[in-house]
Amino acid sequence: MSPRRELEPEFASYYGRPILKEPTWEARDIAGYLFAGGLAGASSAIAAAAQLTGRPALARVSRIGAVGGLGFSVVALVHDLGRPARFVNMLRVAKPTSPMSVGSWLLAGYGPLAGAALLSDLTGIARPAGYAAGVGAGVLGAGVATYTSALFADTAVPAWHEGRHELPFLFAGSAVCAASGFALIGSPTAQVAPLRTLAVGGAALELSMSARMPRSAGLAGETFGLGRAGALMRSARVATAVGALGAGVLGGRSRAVAAASGLALLAGSALTRFGIFEAGRLSTQDPKYVVVPQRERLAQQDREAATVG
Amino acid sequence: MTKVDLGMPRMGFFTDTTVCIGCKACEVACKEWNAVPAKPLNLTGESFDNTSGLTADSWRHVAFIEKTVPAPGDDGAKDVKWLMSSDVCKHCTHAACLDVCPTGSLFRTEFGTVVVQQDICNGCGYCVSACPYGVIDQREDDGRVFKCTMCYDRIGDGGEPACAKACPTDSIQYGELDLLRDKASRRVAELHAQGLTDARLYGQSPDDGVGGTGAFFLLLDEPETYGLPPDPVVTTRDLPGMWRRTAVAAATLLAGVAVSFAGARR
Ligand code: SF4
Numbered sequence: 001m002s003p004r005r006e007l008e009p010e011f012a013s014y015y016g017r018p019i020l021k022e023p024t025w026e027a028r029d030i031a032g033y034l035f036a037g038g039l040a041g042a043s044s045a046i047a048a049a050a051q052l053t054g055r056p057a058l059a060r061v062s063r064i065g066a067v068g069g070l071g072f073s074v075v076a077l078v079h080d081l082g083r084p085a086r087f088v089n090m091l092r093v094a095k096p097t098s099p100m101s102v103g104s105w106l107l108a109g110y111g112p113l114a115g116a117a118l119l120s121d122l123t124g125i126a127r128p129a130g131y132a133a134g135v136g137a138g139v140l141g142a143g144v145a146t147y148t149s150a151l152f153a154d155t156a157v158p159a160w161h162e163g164r165h166e167l168p169f170l171f172a173g174s175a176v177c178a179a180s181g182f183a184l185i186g187s188p189t190a191q192v193a194p195l196r197t198l199a200v201g202g203a204a205l206e207l208s209m210s211a212r213m214p215r216s217a218g219l220a221g222e223t224f225g226l227g228r229a230g231a232l233m234r235s236a237r238v239a240t241a242v243g244a245l246g247a248g249v250l251g252g253r254s255r256a257v258a259a260a261s262g263l264a265l266l267a268g269s270a271l272t273r274f275g276i277f278e279a280g281r282l283s284t285q286d287p288k289y290v291v292v293p294q295r296e297r298l299a300q301q302d303r304e305a306a307t308v309g
Numbered sequence: 310m311t312k313v314d315l316g317m318p319r320m321g322f323f324t325d326t327t328v329c330i331g332c333k334a335c336e337v338a339c340k341e342w343n344a345v346p347a348k349p350l351n352l353t354g355e356s357f358d359n360t361s362g363l364t365a366d367s368w369r370h371v372a373f374i375e376k377t378v379p380a381p382g383d384d385g386a387k388d389v390k391w392l393m394s395s396d397v398c399k400h401c402t403h404a405a406c407l408d409v410c411p412t413g414s415l416f417r418t419e420f421g422t423v424v425v426q427q428d429i430c431n432g433c434g435y436c437v438s439a440c441p442y443g444v445i446d447q448r449e450d451d452g453r454v455f456k457c458t459m460c461y462d463r464i465g466d467g468g469e470p471a472c473a474k475a476c477p478t479d480s481i482q483y484g485e486l487d488l489l490r491d492k493a494s495r496r497v498a499e500l501h502a503q504g505l506t507d508a509r510l511y512g513q514s515p516d517d518g519v520g521g522t523g524a525f526f527l528l529l530d531e532p533e534t535y536g537l538p539p540d541p542v543v544t545t546r547d548l549p550g551m552w553r554r555t556a557v558a559a560a561t562l563l564a565g566v567a568v569s570f571a572g573a574r575r
Contacts, residue, residue, distance in 0.1 A: 014372060014536030015355045017362060020443040024434030045563055049570040082432015082452025086412075089431045093413040096552075097545050100435050101411035138566075142559035149558065150551045154409060154544050155438040161544055164551050168558035176562060194573035201565050284438075291533045294540035 011295070013287045020156055020284040023277075029080035031277035033073050034148050035270045038175030039182060040069030041145030044114050046179050048138025049194070051131060058195070059134070061186035063118040065179060066137065070114055073107070099151040103144075110144050113137035145175035152280065158220035158290060159283035160276070163213045167276075170209035174269045176202030177240055181265030184247055184258045192258060196247050199265055203244030207237060210272060220289045223279040232275030240268030319421030320464060321486035322473065322524035323493050326394040326535075327500065327508065329480040331357055335369045335395050338475035342460060343368065346448075362536065363396055365448035365455040369472050370396045372535050394535050395472070395481055398423070398444045398457035399512055400523030403543040406436035406445050421486065421523055422459040430454055441519065441541035459483075459523070486523060493527060505529070511537065518542030 013019075023030075047062035078087045090104040114137040120130020149171040153164035160167070180199040184192055210233060214221035224233050246261030283289045339345065346366050353359050356373035363370045372394045380388035404423045407415040414429035415436060425445075432452035436445045445456045460470035464483075468474070473483035482489060490513055500508040511532050512525035518541050532539045 012531065012534045014374070014534065015353075015358075017536055018443065019533075019536060019538050021437045021440070021446055023438045024447045025438075042562060042566075045566045049566045053570045053573075080434075082434065082447055082454075083430070086429075086431035089412040089414070089429055090433075092429070093411075095408075095411065095413070097408040097548060098411045098435070099548075099551075100409065100433060104411060139563070142562045145562060146555050146559045150548070150555045151435075153551045154548050155435075156405065156441040156443075156541075156544055157438050161547070164547060165554065168551070168555045169561065172558040172562045176565060194569040197573065198565060198569040201569065205561075205565075284443075287533065287536075290538050294538055295533075298540050 011288070011291050013291065017287065018285050019287045019290045020158075022281055022284050023155075023157065024082075025277075026080055027274060027277050027281075029076040031274040032270075033076040033080075034152075034171070034273040034277070035174075035178060036069040036072040036076065037148055038069075038145045038171060038269060038273075039178040039266075040066045040073060040114065041110070041141035041143070042175040042179030043069060043182060044110070044117070044134070044137040044141030045139075045145075046183055046195070046198070047117065048135045048141075050191070051134055053194075055187075055191040055194075058183055058187045058191040060118075060121050062179065062183050063114070063121055063134065064186070065182040066114045066141065067118045070107075070111055074111070099147060099154050103147045103151060106140060106143050106147060110137055110140040113140065142172075146172050152276070155280075157280040157284055158293070159217060159223045159279040162217035162220050162293075163224075163276075165216055166209040166213040169205055170213065170272070170276075173202045173205030173207075173209060174272050177206055177243065177265045178269035180247070181243060181262040181269070184262030184265070189252065189255050189258060193252060196252060199247040199261070200244050203240045203265070203268070206240055206268070206272065210237060218293050220283045220293070223282040223289070224275065226282055227278070229275050229278035229282055232271050232278055236268050236271035236275055238268075239264045239271060243268055317419060318485040318487065319523065320459070320484065321400065321421070321489055321522075322397060322459070322470070323482045323484075323489040323527070324395055324397070324524065325480050325482065325493070325496060325527045326392070326529060327480075327505075327527060328478040329371070329393040329395060330478055331371055331373055331391070331393040332477060333360075333371050334475040334477060335472035335481055336360060336367065336371060338471040339369045339457075340367075342463070342471035343458070345455075363398070363444050363446070363456070365446040365451075368397065368455075368457040372396060374530070374534060376530070376534075392530055392534065394526065394528065395476075396535070396537070397472070397524050398459075399442055399519070399525075400457075400459060401543065402515065402520030402522065403545070404519070405439040405441060405543045405545055408543070408545040408548075409435045409439040411435060418461060420459065420461075420464055422461065423523075424458045424461050425454055425456065427453060427455075439544055441538055441543065457524075490525075493525065496527060500527075518546070 043062040043065035050059035095101040117134035149167035152160040214224040243264030374392035380386040430453040512522035515521035
């Protein structure tokens with residue numbers, strides 16, 4: 001007897017088999033991309049703000065974070081394709097109904113700007129143009145950091161689709177944590193004051209959303225606490241909280257504490273993304289996450305129809 | 310999701326499971342016609358079903374359910390009722406796979422069906438996670454996704470799909486969707502009159518979560534018994550709200566950065 005058949009479902013499933021297909025995506029590539037894309041996008045926003053408020057060292061570190069994150073993102077995205085050689089087909093059409101299409105165009109616009117901003121910073125060539133590119137990258141970066149929430153929510157994967165109310169804010173918070181964490185590690189203590197506020201704010205957003213999502217996502221919400229997904233989400237919360245506390249309370253005094261807090265923030269952000277990825281995968285494996293909520297919805301409609309009629 | 314009138318009727322499948330005899334001729338005909346790769350046979354112990362589901366390499370799948378029911382008479386004896394159903398891509402009116410495809414590989418044909426253009430697909434896998442029925446699937450060694458085309462080549466030539474052609478009992482019927490829907494409604498009424506009150510249509514209503522399906526079914530039990538979702542919804546129905554919240558989240562990010570930097574000590 002297969003292990004599937006030992007399930008005790010509260011409905012008659014088809015031999016306990018899943019209804020949905022598991023995501024074809026590799027965790028390393030796609031959860032990794034969520035993290036790296038968030039790091040890149042929010043780093044560009046920080047770099048732009050640092051440049052406009054006269055913090056050149058912080059701006060440079062963040063530009064490096066942005067281009068590093070972007071580089072990883074592009075490699076991961078192409079690597080995850082079944083036909084990597086055809087990645088340019090992503091730009092064959094522009095479809096607002098496909099967050100992946102929107103994201104591809106966003107990256108196509110954002111990438112060159114982030115690259116130009118860093119290049120100009122490092123070489124000193126065409127500084128005004130580099131500044132302008134940096135501001136553009138900062139604005140588009142906010143989109144790069146958050147569109148992935150729509151990408152995940154716009155699926156039939158129960159945990160992701162039902163988490164659609166919190167995901168955008170969770171991802172925004174997580175991206176801010178990663179980017180301020182990265183900048184805390186590399187910047188001189190004299191320029192990190194804004195990062196400390198930002199890290200605390202980002203962590204507050206990330207933690208509150210990750211606490212709320214399991215409740216608002218209905219039955220599938222439980223997957224955020226189960227197995228590997230649960231372990232990842234719990235470690236993420238600890239890392240993020242420790243990082244934010246370290247950065248907020250002590251980060252201004254000691255370079256070492258700032259760097260350690262930065263590392264914890266980066267780890268928290270990455271763990272969150274992997275946790276959400278795993279929860280989604282889990283929610284496709286058991287048909288109950290599909291059947292039970294859908295049956296409840298139908299029963300609700302029946303009740304409403306009965307009261308009206 | 311605007312309707313385009315192509316000036317020709319939408320075509321569809323009506324699968325009447327009451328007359329399915331579980332011969333799997335549809336599975337075989339589909340594989341043969343579409344040159345779908347064979348997989349090594351794997352005995353599952355799940356009744357006569359060794360296909361197990363729709364995959365990139367199985368575009369028709371016959372489900373077998375041996376349902377325990379009370380035997381005729383009052384002695385409390387048990388009997389088995391056979392449920393068999395040939396599943397297929399639903400060719401949704403509002404197809405999530407098509408909506409989310411970033412390359413335009415998935416498209417709507419002049420017959421109202423949903424087809425993958427294999428020379429465009431880059432194997433991103435988004436459609437796989439978007440389909441609320443778990444139909445479309447990636448072929449591992451190939452990297453691209455594959456599913457039922459409703460035999461786009463055959464119907465384009467005025468023929469009927471291979472599965473419908475091979476079905477010996479007309480459990481799988483191919484034709485103009487409007488006509489099939491009428492026919493199905495009459496069939497259900499007939500079955501109800503015969504006392505088969507479990508008979509129900511699945512996917513026939515244009516008011517359901519996917520706007521009705523181009524391939525719909527007459528079932529004799531709850532959809533989930535056959536491995537079908539009871540109330541699937543096209544995920545892109547909620548996309549405008551997702552984009553709105555994403556925009557607010559992006560603005561929150563920028564505002565957070567601005568406030569932190571504006572308020573910071575030098
Ligand atoms: S059933 Fe799935 S693969 Fe078929 S048209 Fe609908 S969403 Fe696409």
